[in-house]
Amino acid sequence: MAKQEQTASEYGAKDLAVLEGLDAVRKRPGMYIGTTDSQGLMHCLWEIIDNAVDEALAGFCDAITVTLHSDGSISVADNGRGIPVDIEPKTGLSGVEVVLTKLHAGAKFGNASYNASGGLHGVGSSVVNALSSRLDVEVDRDGTTWRMEFRQGHPGVYKDADPNKPNPGSPFTKTRKNKATELRKVATVGKGVTGTRIRYWADPEIFNDTAQFDYDKLIDRVRQTSFLVPGLAITVIDEHIPESTTGENSEVVEDATHVENVVDQASQINDIEASDEAQATNSGNATEPAHKDELGTQQADQLAQQQNAQHAPFAHPRVQQFMHTGGVVDFVDFLSTGEPVCDIWHISGSDTYEEETQAVGADGDLHAQMVERTCDVDIALRWTNDYDTQIRSFVNVVETPGGGMHVDGFLNALTRQVRKTVEANARKLKVNLKDSATKIERDDVTTGLVAVVTVRIAEPQFQGQTKDVLGTAQVKPIVTKLTDDVFGQMITGAKRGFKEQSGRVLEKIVGEMHARIQARKTKEVTRRKNALESASMPAKLSDSMPGNDDIAELFIVEGDSALGTAKAARNSAFQALLPIRGKILNVQKASVSQMLANKECAAIIQVIGAGSGTTFDLEQARYNKIIMMTDADVDGAHIRILLLTLFYRYMRPLIEAGRVYAAVPPLHRIALAGSRKGEYIYTYSDDELQRKTQQLIQDGIAFSDDIQRYKGLGEMDADQLADTTMDPRSRMLRRIRMEDAEHAAQMFSLLMGDEVPPRKQFIIDNADDFDRSNIDA
Template sequence: MPKEEYGAKDLAVLEGLDAVRKRPGMYIGTTDSQGLMHCLWEIIDNSVDEALAGFCNDIVVTLHTDGSVEVADNGRGIPVDKEPKTGLSGVEVVLTKLHAGAKFGNSSYNAVGGLHGVGSSVVNALSSRLDVEVDRDGKTHHMTFHQGHPGVYTDADPANPSPDSPFKRTRKNRPTELEIIGKVSPKTTGTRIRYWYDPEIFNKTAEFSYEQLIDRVRQTSFLVPGLKITIIDENVPETAATDTVEATDDTTVEPAQDQAPALDVSSSDAELFDDSAESQSDDAESPAEEDFSLTAGDQVVDGAFGEQPAHPRVVEFLHTGGVKDFVDFLSKGEPISDIWRIQGEGTYKEETQAVGEGGELHAQEIERTCGVDIALRWVNGYDTTIMSFVNIVETPGGGTHVDGFMNAITKQIRKAVEDNARKLKVNMKDSAMKVERDDIQAGLVAVVTARVAEPQFQGQTKDVLGTAQVKPIVTRLTDKQFGEMITGSKRGYKEQSGRVLEKIVGEMHARIQSRKAKEVTRRKNALESASMPAKLSDCQPGNDDVAELFIVEGDSALGTAKAARNAGFQALLPIRGKILNVQKASITQMLSNKECAAIIQVVGAGSGQSFDIEQSRYHKIIMMTDADVDGAHIRILLLTLFYRYMRPLIEHGYVYAAVPPLHRIALTGSHKGEYIYTYSDDELAGKLADLDKKHIGYNDDIQRYKGLGEMDADQLADTTMDPRTRMLRRIRMEDAAQASEIFSLLMGDDVPPRKQFIVDNADDFDRSKIDT
């Protein structure tokens, strides 16, 4: 077989934007929905760069019904004069030449998001059609492109342009003149770009995400104070609600939506959970699960722009407080500190390639300025929210600016803990007593921004900042300013810094305790059982996959429960009355509380950020309390503990509430010795009426259970503990942010909002779900 010939004729040379269409992933990451959104970010970022340079304060993003997107700004407008080297207009250079634009110079832009000079041209290459209009010099200039190539479309209806209209491409090497289509005021400037993404490039499943667009625009409005950004969705009829909202330093922009109750503890079709249902046929009439959703509410869902979404037609964003407003927006839960601000700038020298007069590149050392703006606060809880940006580009992977920030606050917090070791009860001689970064980040909400000319990103998608010189600048500024805050030497920070340090040290103790707990085997033999709380009546080992923990209210109920339980897989842990409200307490106070510490120890999976659901000793945690107001209060206190420090138990459906009966009806006559249990006054009345109708006799002296201790073992087993006959309510959490708001509302320190919530919702809930 002859060898295949391989020569220069086999080499392919892709010119201009053909390389982009051949390998789009190199420029936008993917060709799915994320790549589609990345194209939109590139166009929006170019307009925002004009705002960062001080020439633009109004951007409008329009989602047209034909699937196209238009971005308009009142910036300076793309240059329309001829570029000397190519002889093409500035518009054509920007939209057809890779690595071309003013951002390669040193004067037009000092801090930009669109960096590599490929954004607009890449979007043009990946669009089936792109139209651009530029207002400059008292005229409106117009130009069109098809898959990156300039030319002229002949639209049947100029008011409704289409990528399917006939297109005549400009011949190669012949400049395309800008068409002047109107006049404007000499002071009017701006750029409007409308494009239709190319279905030949993007996947069939690719679609725009309205929710992502809103989130990105919202965060941009925080990062560029004073910039108004408007989203217009023409897919929503004009008769629909228009939401024009504005935010100042003290308010936050949010699209208006009809809010459903955040705490959903009842449902018209919800039933109780019967363990035996799984072993019965689908046709059997047996109770099913009733979800106590900690949150519920209608939310805006992602969808293609061609669909009719459930949101306002117009939404505007305008913030003036910068990153401080951003942190306030991101904060969920009770704040432990006010919002702290770190600001400043520094300079560094960098060697870069400069463009000479003849177009040649040469090395040049220039001095750069790096601006730093950081806002942070701590809130109750252990979730971490750190968002970082370079100019207006989010860097989800962090980078040198985040490294500098975290290094500095870690250093200063460790020093502050050491200086206050006695007050914080930290034994500095114990090598294990060292604050780690995870302890610091628990409950931390921070926005870290850096303004840098020509930043170095790792890849075109700009996920991570790589400019090494930024790190020492951020470290120095944070070290000095945060150091004054955390030590309390800055006026007004002493009390706040004390609370922050107490929380961080509490997280450290929780982490250490969790590590020690993991070193102990999950199941203890008789010799080791003393390490568990003495009041725990544990189940037999070997049934880990079905093991249940009943948290029982009171010693009287415990005695009955011991006789009613199946010791093979059911464990009992009594609590004395109402446990600590951890929503109002610090983590140190929580760990010092015997009841809370015992529950965490018995569950065996740790607490806070170190909680490991795989280490849980039980697959069902069942709150078994009396059917009265005090019992309901104990349940919500337990749920607050689970939510704040063992949240995965709720997320994985491990937490249940037992449903003990309220009444027992003793039948007479031929049914003597039989009993009927009811769970509400309404059910009792209905059941009695049904017995009367069927002429079945019953004892008029109906027993009303005031507590679990009033039942004998057989009754408690049949109604509340035996998986074959009992009923349970499973606790679920659908939305962490809304759940946090509900716990803050119901269990926090702020009384007036809680009172108002009760007043507003008193007539709306299902009273049959309330134990009476």
């Protein structure tokens, strides 16, 4: 204790550490880039790219090139005005050195050069410089190329053995303190040529061993920037990939190639699964489905990997270029999945606000002053029939994943206008205003919404250095008012051409409200615990016994006739039965409210007990497996597709978790004769029947010529149905994957949707492949 007291008493000014220049950044990098892992590594690149994009926002740049060099360094080049090379009077340093060595220095702190910028805190380039083992900068201005080099943030000169192969390990002469800057002329360029090129090597002394560069994140960032700055061409070059192996890829070519590869792989994967199924049925004994499906999936994955290795030795092209001219409208179109409920709606405008800011006066000191700012707002939105919400927000092309004032203003106005319009059209939309529960909530409005919200303002205020949330309060009322005015006309149908679209949007939102209310009621009827709960379920449900939730199975059975046989064939300890009357509603064309009003759909959702859409909770599902058990004919296949579309649209997590199956009932029963009388062989297709009978003849096994063909599940007796379709020890199931459900939904949209021309073209394209024998008579 005495020693501690003595130490405390000796604590004085000599114990204080003063970090000069960029040393503070190297000492506490997390304060500036968040982390020193992969996220911080990518953040450094964003800072350099954002500075180039700022030139484009200011109207002085239309091309940016990002190069990933084979030595691990990264360079960013733009054709903007170039960093100033003249002397900054206060420091006596060149503009280049000021930008790259001084924190909180740059044109973005003034009011003239940048009205809106992405590099917002004036520390971006200097922080990257401090955290790089080496950084080289070249500037084209006034017919001259100027060059300067840095080592861990300190200016100096490198002596590379090969000037074309700069190396951070080359001999370096550090510029002495108070010596003139080492900015030097290295070449001449045309008088009108301007731009900046920065190349840096991330310092391994700063970034930890887990820090890895993420190419996909770079491409996503570059792509989104090309949407947000229309007309800006951004090229990404990966020098790790030899020039001879791949050519340039644009946005369109890249996507088209991807689609083609997916189609090819899907075709071969389907071939494998068909082969697996044939092998299983040729054996004459049905096998447990889950094993068959998992094996087929593994083989399919291996095939896909082989295809990639043969045809795509590199994960991406050497060169990719992105440029879009449609702005946020194109961005929303790119982000949209599912069938659109409306066209893309565009909201844009601007307004001004006053803000108190600190400005440097004539005496060189900071003084508070009121300035007038301009806020430009650009929003695009669209609703789809999906239930996911995608809202991407940006301030001066910098993404704000945490939202902020601009998003709050947008959503507040959106919700308010929808509520007003629903109340004004309550009778038409069948909304009971007297029921306090039937109130539109924000989640109802945002379900299926795809939106891009952007604002451009000078000197925005963020919550934190990483710029996740916009904090400039004056932006909120501007976005709110603009959305109120423009969107209000759209949703009420007052704006020309929006009446029909607004009707569909309102119907969808009201449907989501009813789905939410219904889901809440369903959750109130929790997992089966007593007879009272069972009584609240649909009367036609033949439930299983409680206590076996981890293995419980729900069979959705086609028709009442099959139900009677299934009741006798099931194991009531863990198998439940829910009959449906023929073909359920085509939910691909129906609204949410129409779906909920359909007795069959509502019963399925209620019995599963996990809700629907955005409120679906997989943990609340009352059954471990959902099995569609329909006849082995065309009508049965049609019913399965309708059910599949219902699960895909409203209970997708069930499919994602691999808990949806299709039963595989046989088509034929061969009765053996002679010494094997009383034995039966089941086949599952006409081709298999032919092969099996030929095999029996060759093997000299007698069988009855009276081969039974099942027209439906109801024609089987209980023992037959149990052995072939329901008993886990002998049945065969087919697990439904996301690709199956998505394909079914797409085909339904094509063949039964509202658009006639695509359906007509499909029929024309596939007419030559039509086989009358495939029609089940």
